[in-house]
Amino acid sequence: MIGGMPADFIVATPAARVALNRDRQRAIYGVPLSTLVHGILEDYGISQARLARTLGVSTAALSQLVRGSRIKIGDQLAQARLLILEQRRDQARALTDPAEVGEILADVARIERSWVLARMGVRDCSGCTPASLCRVASSEDLAAAADALDNAFPAIASTLRQAAGTC
Structure with a gap:
């Protein structure tokens, strides 16, 4: 601990901090978010702003994640939407009609928190004792x-x- 912060949190240069953040992203997502996001942008043929709207995050937050200024997506719903888009990349690559890509994006954007929680095994516990x-x-x-x-x-x-x- 240095000044109340974990030693690996205090990094000498901004570039070193970005490298550390990308390593942490790799540990969480399997690849740095820049790799994941850029692949999705290319395969779906969309802008980063369109992806941010689909995920339900601000363009600034997504940009910070891609740059490595932030480590992870805090909103589980946005994280689930990103992973669903990742899983459907092959399908998106095969599409030639932009309207069909738009349908996938709209479907993913409509996913609600209850859908995510149900798949994570989280349920309403109002009847629990x-x-x-x-x-x-x-x-x-x-x-x-x-x-x-x-x-x-x-x-x-x-x-x-x-x-x-x-x-």
């Missing part, structure tokens, strides 16, 4: 988690303790 936590953790683990969260999140800690008592 504290006892349902016993399916994913032991009583001891739930009690330990409650102790760890007690000061910062007392309501969550209380729920975990309640669940621990039912396992």
Whole structure:
């Protein structure tokens, strides 16, 4: 730690920071976002501004990601849309009618958060009970988690303790 920051966060030059950010992008996405985005732009025959609209991010944010000024896409919905476009690149390359490409982009832009959450295994937990936590953790683990969260999140800690008592 240097001045409260991880040592790898403090980089001597802007170029070194961009290189580090691109390495982190490679770890997250498999390639730097500049490679991924430029491939999508070429295969779909669209501008970066059009891609940003499809993803639901600002053109400035997408530009920062491509330049390596930022590491990752914070919005899971935008990230999911980008990955779907990546998966459909072969289909887009085969199309000759720009209207068909426009249909793909419109379909992807219409994807909603509930669609993404359902595919990530996240669901509405309004019917969940504290006892349902016993399916994913032991009583001891739930009690330990409650102790760890007690000061910062007392309501969550209380729920975990309640669940621990039912396992």
